[in-house]
Amino acid sequence: MRFHTRKWIKPEDLNPNGTLFGGKLLAWIDEECALYSIIQLENSKCVTKYMSEINFQHSARQGDIVEIGIQVLKFGTTSLTLKCEVRNKMTRSTIITIDKVIMVTLDEEGxxxxxxxxxxxxxxxRLQNKV
Structure with missing residues (x-):
């Protein structure tokens, strides 16, 4: 699994319990999967079709640095299936795993x-091949 993006947990990312709000983390994951798919599939119109069970394993607190990892599981005809893990950068403890995220490429008509x-x-x- 390759870890691409790091996020620093700030006060505005917290829930009333003082830990990272799950919705914020899921938004980061969704964005990271979309960006990864857009770059990988060379199509700026990629959307999330499906996310499997989300497994929260540890919490993150203000000041923690988390990193988002993505692994390609499968290339479909119109889709890309990914696996995702978010972990604490310093301790390497897993915060969340998602076994399957399916992203789909769209044409101009959606x-x-x-x-x-x-x-x-x-x-x-790709850049070396174009030179």
């Missing part, structure tokens, strides 16, 4: 469209 991708590609490799 309908699922084939993306033609079959494997993980890195932007740096």
């Amino acid at each position: 309908k699922p469209t084939p993306h033609g991708k079959t494997k993980v590609e890195f932007v740096k490799d």
Whole structure:
């Protein structure tokens, strides 16, 4: 699993219990999965179709730094299936896991469209191939 983004837990991210609000964390995950899919599938119109069971394992508190990890499980015809884990950067304890997030590429009319991708590609490799 590759960990791409880090977030610093600030007062506005907390729930009344003084821990990271789950909705805020899910929004960060959704955004990270969308960005990853847009870059991977080279289509700016990617949407979340499905998220499997969400497993909160540890809480995060103000001042903690968390990192969001994503792993590609499968390339579908119009979709990309990901796995996600968020962990505390300093302690490496897992905060949340989501076994399956399905992202779908859309055409100009908002309908699922084939993306033609079959494997993980890195932007740096794409740029070298275009030179």
